[in-house]
Every structure is written in structure tokens, then in C-alpha cells.
Amino acid sequence: MNERQNDIWSEIQRDGEVKISELKERYAVTDMTIRRDLEKLEALGLVRRTFGGAIPVTLDVSLKERDTVHTDEKARIGKAAAALVGPNEAVFIDGGTTTLQVAKHLAPDSSVTVVTNALNVAAVLLDKGVHTIVAGGTLLEKTGSMIGPIAVATLGSMAFDHIFLGATGITAEHGFSNSNSFEAELKRHAIKRAARVAIVADASKFGERYLHSFAALSEAHVVVTDREPPSPIAEAAEAAGLQIRIAP
Known part of the structure; x- marks a missing residue:
């Protein structure tokens, strides 16, 4: 993950969810850039994308x-x-x-x-x-x-x-x-x-x-x-x- 993606992942862990609208303003990037960041986190199995944002995947350890x-x-x-x-x-x-x-x-x-x-x-x-x-x-x-x-x-x-x-x-x-x-x-x-x-x-x-x-x-x-x-x-x-x- 790049630095921005690491920051987004830390925020998701801390707050339980993130919103695309807030992230794009904070990082001064486009919607598409944030969506690609969330797609990367989802591909890594860390988050699940929701309408307008993402939440963490909580895996129960056996x-x-x-x-x-x-x-x-x-x-x-x-x-x-x-x-x-x-x-x-x-x-x-x-x-x-x-x-x-x-x-x-x-x-x-x-x-x-x-x-x-x-x-x-x-x-x-x-x-x-x-x-x-x-x-x-x-x-x-x-x-x-x-x-x-x-x-x-x-x-x-x-x-x-x-x-x-x-x-x-x-x-x-x-x-x-x-x-x-x-x-x-x-x-x-x-x-x-x-x-x-x-x-x-x-x-x-x-x-x-x-x-x-x-x-x-x-x-x-x-x-x-x-x-x-x-x-x-x-x-x-x-x-x-x-x-x-x-x-x-």
C-alpha cells in the first residue's frame, strides 16, 4: 500500500468506516482515486466497500x-x-x-x-x-x-x-x-x-x-x-x- 492507502486503512480501523466524499477533500484527489484506493484495500481483504465509503472486514479468529x-x-x-x-x-x-x-x-x-x-x-x-x-x-x-x-x-x-x-x-x-x-x-x-x-x-x-x-x-x-x-x-x-x- 502507498502512504495514502495506509492512512486510509488506519482511519478505517480507528473510526469503523470512511466516506469517499470526506477522503477526496482531505487528500485533494478525485473520487476515482479514492475508489481505486478502496479497491486496493478490498483486494487485500482488509475492507468491504459500501455505498459511498468502506468499512473494515472483521474476521473471527477460530x-x-x-x-x-x-x-x-x-x-x-x-x-x-x-x-x-x-x-x-x-x-x-x-x-x-x-x-x-x-x-x-x-x-x-x-x-x-x-x-x-x-x-x-x-x-x-x-x-x-x-x-x-x-x-x-x-x-x-x-x-x-x-x-x-x-x-x-x-x-x-x-x-x-x-x-x-x-x-x-x-x-x-x-x-x-x-x-x-x-x-x-x-x-x-x-x-x-x-x-x-x-x-x-x-x-x-x-x-x-x-x-x-x-x-x-x-x-x-x-x-x-x-x-x-x-x-x-x-x-x-x-x-x-x-x-x-x-x-x-
């Missing part, structure tokens, strides 16, 4: 790929998060490799009831003898999660003592974010039904920002992670009343 990254950190986070669950609680655990570790570290045959939209989480809990309810819906193949209106409706009649959600990005301004709009929607609905909201994420997620914000920092109670966040996030978390819990 669980198999994610499961090979930060494995030790995720296991420690899962163990620390599972310790937050008390007896007889109703818990929601969403899909992801870090939330899977929460399920793996719950006590076997516990008095806890777990609701999940993730098939891998349900399979782990089945082996542990934990009472589990699976939210139905449309299966998202790459992540093994159930999404869409059926999954959302399942949560609509429930109330949770604790929920454990993954996040692909955490910033002070954009809050907790995710690359998939359907997963983000389900997380928003789970938060509405929860007494306590726990975000489980390794430190690589700090400073990352994805298209769909599903909660502000103030909407969660605790982030369970493996390292202290950068100062801007730590200060914003303190101002929002958000606890940062470092897994030992």
Missing part, C-alpha cells in the same frame, strides 16, 4: 488458533475468576478461550447453575457434573458460540449472580469491545441480567479497540487479568469503580 496464544496466562486468569463464584449461584459464561478456563476451574459437582452459549464450555461442565443450561441460537462456526435472537431471548428471562465475559479489546474510551456484532449484542444482554459482571482477558487486550463496544468500563465490576494495565486504563478503571484483579 478457537483453535486462539487456544495456542497466552495459554498459561489464560489458565491463571480462569482459576482466579472461578474462585469468585459462590455456592448456589447462577452464572453465565460466554464463548472464548479465556472463559473456557473459568469453566475448567469450577469445582466439580458444585451447587452452581451455569448458563452458557458456548458448546465447548458446556462440554467441559458436562464432564464436571455441573448443572448447565445451553442457550440456543445460530451456531457461529469459528468460535462454537450460539448467537442471534434465540440466544438473546433465552437470557431475557434469567437473572445471574455472576457473569464472565471475554473481550478482544479494552480501552479507556471505547470500553470493552469485540469484533463480532452478534457476540457483542449477546454480551450486552447478559450484562443487563447480572448482579456482578466479570471480564476475563489477558494483558494483550489492553489498548486494543475493536468495532463493537459492548460495555463501558463502568458497566463491569472486575477485570481478571494477568498483568497490570497501562496507566491510562488503570486510571480510567479506578475512576469508573472497576476493580483490576491480577491472577497469581
